[in-house]
Amino acid sequence: MNDNHIDLLVYNIGTLLTLQGTNQARKGQEMSELGAISGGAIAIQDERIFAIGQEADVRAQIQGMKIVQSLDAREQLVTPGLVDPHTHLVHGGSREHELSLKLKGATYMEILAQGGGILSTVRATRAASEQDLYDKARRSLDVMLQYGVTTAEAKSGYGLTLEDELKQLRVTQKLHHEHPVDLVSTFMGAHMVPEEYKGRSEAYIQLIINEMLPAVKKLGLAEFCDVFCEHGVFAVDESERILTAAKALGFGLKIHADEIEPMGGAALAGKLGCISAEHLLAASDEGLKAMQQAGVIAVCLPATSFNLRLKKHARARTMIDMELPVALSTDYNPGSSPTESIQLVMTLACLNLGMTPEEVLTAVTINAAHAIGKADEIGSLEVGKLADIVIYNANNLAYLPYHFGINHVNTVIKRGKIVVSDGIKV
Structure with a gap:
């Protein structure tokens, strides 16, 4: 594996909900703790998350690495793949x-x-x-x-x-x-x-x-x-x-x-x-x-x-x-x-x-x-996990259930690859 590259950099994220913080299924108050980051970015290498956090911090971590593809999240909401x-x-x-x-x-x-x-x-x-x-x-x-x-x-x-x-x-x-x-x-x-x-x-x-x-x-x-x-x-x-x-x-x-x-x-x-x-x-x-x-x-x-x-x-x-x-x-x-x-x-x-x-x-x-026994690979956005990511045409979480009956998804990234763009399967 060539470590000197980033396959995809998702940047300019308005609200990034990582769901980081526990290795167990969340219960009680934990279900309201979403690991929110404002102004975030995600760097992906070989299907997995290489770096995640504040955009400045992520860019510092990948400084000097070749960025193969970049994606502007337009200050919108980003969550793990559903x-x-x-x-x-x-x-x-x-x-x-x-x-x-x-x-x-x-x-x-x-x-x-x-x-x-x-x-x-x-x-x-x-x-x-x-x-x-x-x-x-x-x-x-x-x-x-x-x-x-x-x-x-x-x-x-x-x-x-x-x-x-x-x-x-x-x-x-x-x-x-x-x-x-x-x-x-x-x-x-x-x-x-x-x-x-x-x-x-x-x-x-x-x-x-x-x-x-x-x-x-x-x-x-x-x-x-x-x-x-x-x-x-x-x-x-x-x-x-x-x-x-x-x-x-x-x-x-x-x-x-x-x-x-x-x-x-x-x-x-x-x-x-x-x-x-x-x-x-x-x-x-x-x-x-x-x-x-x-x-x-x-x-x-x-x-x-x-x-x-x-x-x-x-x-x-x-x-x-x-x-x-x-x-x-x-x-x-x-x-x-x-x-x-x-x-x-x-x-x-x-x-x-x-x-x-x-x-x-x-x-x-x-x-x-x-x-389904897959939380070690999916369900949250963390370094080392599969890069399954959703970008919405919304800038906050409450808007998704509030404005019902439509599809809010703009982009879906599966295993580091863009598979839905502008709401349409690629």
Whole structure:
């Protein structure tokens, strides 16, 4: 490596929010501490941050080094690349026809019981070719990137056969290698009991444990295993068996917990030491306390509760006050949250979850990075970390959730390269 060069210098930054300051997921008051620098600059070398701080200090550090490319931030806001830690990115079809059912009063679980919902997407995903799934997911990733997301998690769970689950996971792996957005893969064969196993859920659980999990592990197609622990889907004891088997194989653990009813999924997340528990709208105080004690990160999905027209939302304020780390995500999927916009989620987190803009930014950067096990590389702007950076058409953080429904991103830098310029993917 030639140390006598800087590949990219970002200068004239109005407000630089670094999120520096802790190696742990932020909780409580820490979620409001953003490591702000006025008049900052970032020097990038070989995909990583070489120097960061006040512009005069950065320029002094790189004095005498060749600067290959410079970028004027025009005194605007700069943050770490945004991280979306819970998506169902790869899927076939769409479910816009369910909107009229919801407007007529049908609930999420009622639509599911009628053969719609997840099962509808399973049929479409099984029918889709691998190339079809790739093309569709790539278009969504382009949108996510233009909205500032530089890393995302992607779950399977719409195949529900070994080959169709592997098909989804292969698409995720290919996109990870070919698209600027880095992807973290989660196996979620326990998303639903498929129609052909109706009344035989135990046989399907055995399929997951004895065939699916070992095959996914052998092929190296997923880092995490997730289970939809919910009434009418997988019970707490069933979820525990699946996750315990996954843990024995070396998977990290995640759980869709207490979304609709207080099933005890949050408490299970604490018991098993899951890296994160997702949704949590109906989580009890005891469940949240178990998560807090075990260091589980709460991933809240305000676009989902908004789109499902629910009267309650995840209790993010309670979580923060009890020093439970909170992350935020789109939950991008074709049914309950068909949006790729992390910026919409940021607004909804303020309006419906009662989070401050500072807490929200923490939740979509460093805490989201911790929720997918990548905080050593991303989520904050620090020397040695990957140069994943967003420059906005805004000069302060509060403007992002305040002026909602538009894309505020001007420039996205991924691994030191400009991949979005003037809001358009390069």
